[in-house]
Amino acid sequence: DDPAVEAAGISRFPDGIDTDVNNQDFSLRCITPGESNTALAAQCLACEITDLSAGTQTPCDPITNTYTQEVIVSYSNPPATGNLIVNGQSFPITGSPQTVVLTNLPADGLPVDVTAAFSDEASCALTEAALFTAPGGCSEPRSQVVLLALNGSIRLRQGVDVLAGDVIVNQAATGATLNDDVGGAELYVGKRANIATGYRAMADDILMKTDARIDGEAHYNALNDTAFGGTVVGSRYTPLALPVFSSLPAFETGTPGSNDVVVAPGDTRILAPGPYGNLTVGDSATVVFTGGVYDCREIRAGTKARLVFQSLTRVRVAERVAVGRRAYIGPGTGAAIDASGIIFFVNGSDGNGTPLTPPPAVDVGNRSEIQANFYAPNGTCELGKRTNFTGAVLAQHIDVGKHAHLRAANFFGSSAFGKVAASGGPAPGRPNRSLTPRSIRLAQNYPNPFNPRTTIRFYLPQSSSVTLKIFDMSGRLIRTLIREDFPAGEHRVTWDATDDAGAPVASGVYLYRLQVGSTALVRKMTLLR
Structure with missing residues (x-):
C-alpha cells in the first residue's frame, strides 16, 4: 500500500523479495530478505538494449579518408552511472532512443557491424551485423590535389583561378620560398586569385593579397587575410597537423639513351x-x-x-x-x-x-x-601566365603565372600506371592492349566547373554491371545516371545538371559515384550556373 510502490506501477513482487523505499527520492530498489538497502542484490527491472538502427552518414572526407555515421540506440532501464559505448566510442547516457555520432570511421566501402553496451553493465549489450556500409571511393585522400608543394612554397599570382582541386604545401618550408619578398609564407594567394568552393587551401602559413578569395576551406597554422583585404569564404581550420600527407606517390627514375x-x-x-x-x-x-x-x-x-x-x-x-x-x-x-x-x-x-x-x-x-x-621533387615548376592547366603538379616549389586556370585530374588515385609495360611496348605479333584498362577507373569530369552539361568517363577491364549516381554534399541522391551492363573499355556519360525528376539543380559541388560490383569510386564536380 506504499504510495511509492503504486507510483512505480508495480503491484506485486516475486516471492522472496522485500522492498525498501528511500524516503528522499522515492526510488524503488529490490533487496534480498533481511538485507538493508545498502546491500543491493539486484535491480527490479533488467537493463535491455532493444534496437540499433542507422541514421545519417556523411560522404567520406578525401583528406582524412574518414566519414561519420549516426546510430540510433533504443534501450530500457539503463544503469544510473557510466556511459553508452558504441563500437568503442563513449557517449553520456541521455535517454532512449539515443542518437550517437560515430566519428573518424575508415571509408573502406565495407559493411560495418555495430555493438552497443553500457560501461557499468557490460551484460546489457546488443550487436547488429552489417548495420550500415562504409562509403567507398575515398581511399586515396590525395586524389583532389591540383598543386602539392613538398616542403617548399606555392605562389598563385594575380588572377589565378583554381577551378577544381586542393592547393597544399605538405610541410613547413625548410629554406627559401617563392614568397620571401612578402614574409616567406608557404602559400601566397595573389590579388584577385581564387580557390573554388569544395576544395582546400592547406599550408603552415597562408598570405592573401587584395581581393584574393578562398571560397573553399582554409587549413593553416598562420593566416594573414586581413592586411591586404583577402577573404576566406569557406570554413577555417587551425591548427594544421604537418605533414598533410605522411606518404607520397613513388617517384620513378629511368636511364636515358644516347640517341637524341x-x-x-x-x-x-x-x-x-x-x-x-x-x-x-x-x-x-x-x-x-x-x-x-x-x-x-x-x-x-x-x-x-x-x-x-x-x-x-x-x-x-x-x-x-x-x-x-x-x-x-x-x-x-x-x-x-x-x-x-x-x-x-x-x-x-x-x-x-x-x-x-x-x-x-x-x-x-x-x-x-x-x-x-x-612530378618534380627536386625543383620548381613554373606555369606561365594564362595557361590552362588540367592535371596536377608535385614539386618543391610551384609558381603559377597571372590569370592561369587550374583543374585537378591527377594520377594519385589511379592504378593506371601499373598498366604500362616497363619498356619496349607490345611484343611483336601481339595486340596492343594498352587501351583496355586492367582495373576500374573513374576520370575527372570535363569540363569542370561546368554549365549546364559535363561528361563523365569511366574505364572497365571487363564486361560489368555499372551504376553511376550523383549526390549532393549532404549525401542526398540527386540522379541515377546509369544502371546497366557495359562491355570492357572506355565509356562516356553526359549529365545535364538535372535531377531524377528532370528539374535543374542549383549551383554547387556534387559527388558522382561509380559502383562496379564491390568497387566504388567517387569524385567531386562543380556546377556554376
Missing part, C-alpha cells in the same frame, strides 16, 4: 617507347607518344609545339622540361585517357642545383594548354 631526337619546326614525329637522349621539338612541331615508358635526358619544346599522347604514358626525365609559349601537352584526338594518364617524372633541380635559381626544373610557357601531371 630532333623534330624540325612544323614536322611531326611518332615516338615509340624506350630510352632517348635529349628530345627537342621545334616551333609548331608535333611529337606523338604512342604510350608506355619513355626515358629522356631533357625535353625542350618550342612555341606552339605539341606533345600528344595516344595512351597511358610515363615520361622519366633525368634533367629538365622546358615548353614554349602556346604549347599543347595532352591526349590526342580519340585517345582513351585524360590528364591523369600522362605523367612526367622530372628528376632535375633548379639552376646549378640551388633551389629557386633559373632555369626551373619544369618551365611551361605562357598561354599553353596542358593536360598532364608533373
Whole structure:
C-alpha cells in the first residue's frame, strides 16, 4: 500500500523479495530478505538494449579518408552511472532512443557491424551485423590535389583561378620560398586569385593579397587575410597537423639513351617507347607518344609545339622540361585517357642545383594548354601566365603565372600506371592492349566547373554491371545516371545538371559515384550556373 510502490506501477513482487523505499527520492530498489538497502542484490527491472538502427552518414572526407555515421540506440532501464559505448566510442547516457555520432570511421566501402553496451553493465549489450556500409571511393585522400608543394612554397599570382582541386604545401618550408619578398609564407594567394568552393587551401602559413578569395576551406597554422583585404569564404581550420600527407606517390627514375631526337619546326614525329637522349621539338612541331615508358635526358619544346599522347604514358626525365609559349601537352584526338594518364617524372633541380635559381626544373610557357601531371621533387615548376592547366603538379616549389586556370585530374588515385609495360611496348605479333584498362577507373569530369552539361568517363577491364549516381554534399541522391551492363573499355556519360525528376539543380559541388560490383569510386564536380 506504499504510495511509492503504486507510483512505480508495480503491484506485486516475486516471492522472496522485500522492498525498501528511500524516503528522499522515492526510488524503488529490490533487496534480498533481511538485507538493508545498502546491500543491493539486484535491480527490479533488467537493463535491455532493444534496437540499433542507422541514421545519417556523411560522404567520406578525401583528406582524412574518414566519414561519420549516426546510430540510433533504443534501450530500457539503463544503469544510473557510466556511459553508452558504441563500437568503442563513449557517449553520456541521455535517454532512449539515443542518437550517437560515430566519428573518424575508415571509408573502406565495407559493411560495418555495430555493438552497443553500457560501461557499468557490460551484460546489457546488443550487436547488429552489417548495420550500415562504409562509403567507398575515398581511399586515396590525395586524389583532389591540383598543386602539392613538398616542403617548399606555392605562389598563385594575380588572377589565378583554381577551378577544381586542393592547393597544399605538405610541410613547413625548410629554406627559401617563392614568397620571401612578402614574409616567406608557404602559400601566397595573389590579388584577385581564387580557390573554388569544395576544395582546400592547406599550408603552415597562408598570405592573401587584395581581393584574393578562398571560397573553399582554409587549413593553416598562420593566416594573414586581413592586411591586404583577402577573404576566406569557406570554413577555417587551425591548427594544421604537418605533414598533410605522411606518404607520397613513388617517384620513378629511368636511364636515358644516347640517341637524341630532333623534330624540325612544323614536322611531326611518332615516338615509340624506350630510352632517348635529349628530345627537342621545334616551333609548331608535333611529337606523338604512342604510350608506355619513355626515358629522356631533357625535353625542350618550342612555341606552339605539341606533345600528344595516344595512351597511358610515363615520361622519366633525368634533367629538365622546358615548353614554349602556346604549347599543347595532352591526349590526342580519340585517345582513351585524360590528364591523369600522362605523367612526367622530372628528376632535375633548379639552376646549378640551388633551389629557386633559373632555369626551373619544369618551365611551361605562357598561354599553353596542358593536360598532364608533373612530378618534380627536386625543383620548381613554373606555369606561365594564362595557361590552362588540367592535371596536377608535385614539386618543391610551384609558381603559377597571372590569370592561369587550374583543374585537378591527377594520377594519385589511379592504378593506371601499373598498366604500362616497363619498356619496349607490345611484343611483336601481339595486340596492343594498352587501351583496355586492367582495373576500374573513374576520370575527372570535363569540363569542370561546368554549365549546364559535363561528361563523365569511366574505364572497365571487363564486361560489368555499372551504376553511376550523383549526390549532393549532404549525401542526398540527386540522379541515377546509369544502371546497366557495359562491355570492357572506355565509356562516356553526359549529365545535364538535372535531377531524377528532370528539374535543374542549383549551383554547387556534387559527388558522382561509380559502383562496379564491390568497387566504388567517387569524385567531386562543380556546377556554376
